Amino acid sequence: LAPGICEEIILKNKYPEKVIEIPNACDLEIFKNLEMSKKIVPKSINKIKIHNGKKIKLLAAFTGAHGLANGLDSVLDAAKKLIEMGRDDIHIVLIGDGLLKSKLKKKKFDEKIYNCHFIDPVPKLELAEILKQNVHLGLMILKDVPAFYRGTSPNKFFDYLSTGLPILINYPGWMSEIVLNNNLGIKVKQNDPEDFAKGLIYLSDNKKLLQEMSDNSRKIAEQKFSRNDLSQKFVRIINKTFSENHSRVKNFHKR
Secondary structure (H helix, E strand, C coil), X not given: CCHHHHHHHHHCCCCHHHCCXXXXXXXXXXXXXXXXXXXXXXXXXXXXXXECCEECCEEEEEECCCCHXXXXXXXXXXXXXXXXXXXXXXXXXXXXXXXXXXXXXHHHHHCCCCCEEEECCCCHHHHHHHHHHHCCEEEECCCCCHHHHHHCCCHHHHHHHHHCCCEEECCCCHHHHHHHHCCCEEECCCCCHHHHHHHHHHHHCCHHHHHHHHHHHHHHHHHHCEHHHHHHHHHHHHHHHHHHHHHHHHHHHHC
């Protein structure tokens, strides 16, 4: 699923040419044909879009597990920093569930981080509606663990690309390289809430750049991460492997 996984397998394998990477993929059709959806977006998302009677300027979203590996305290710390910097026109929504969700919600309440919101997990089609219609930026957040840098392939990244969302990422590695090399978004420092907050402000205040990054995200989803293309690649590999093994067996019996 990721280059780091391939690299580790190759270290223990005599035949590196037999190790092939097929990452998670983009569900292009689900995120494209949203007019076909009859799902209702949660009312809570509409409330998030207005603060003190004014429409917020930027809504960033994190989707997926709220667990130990995700390091989501950094998101709340950045949201708190935004309040300190007087930027209550930027809000963050976390969609999903996990071991640390209740702890994160308590932190939000205790520290009055009113610009950070939580929504329970929703079906994929409903998530597509939320992201496409309401969100301006996708967040790729992980705990500072080197093994994650090249060894993970989170679904959320490919959902963001499918939706045409720019991406803010807080860790180095192969996904960070994709983001930066293709102008899909920006990278901020880990464990630095001020840098995180400044990154959100920068994107919020540069709508033209945000639109360019959005266009680039959808483009790379179609060009490199189509589920149809990657599944066909998988089938070709399986068929080729089966054919080669079948030939070896036949040759062996001929002897």
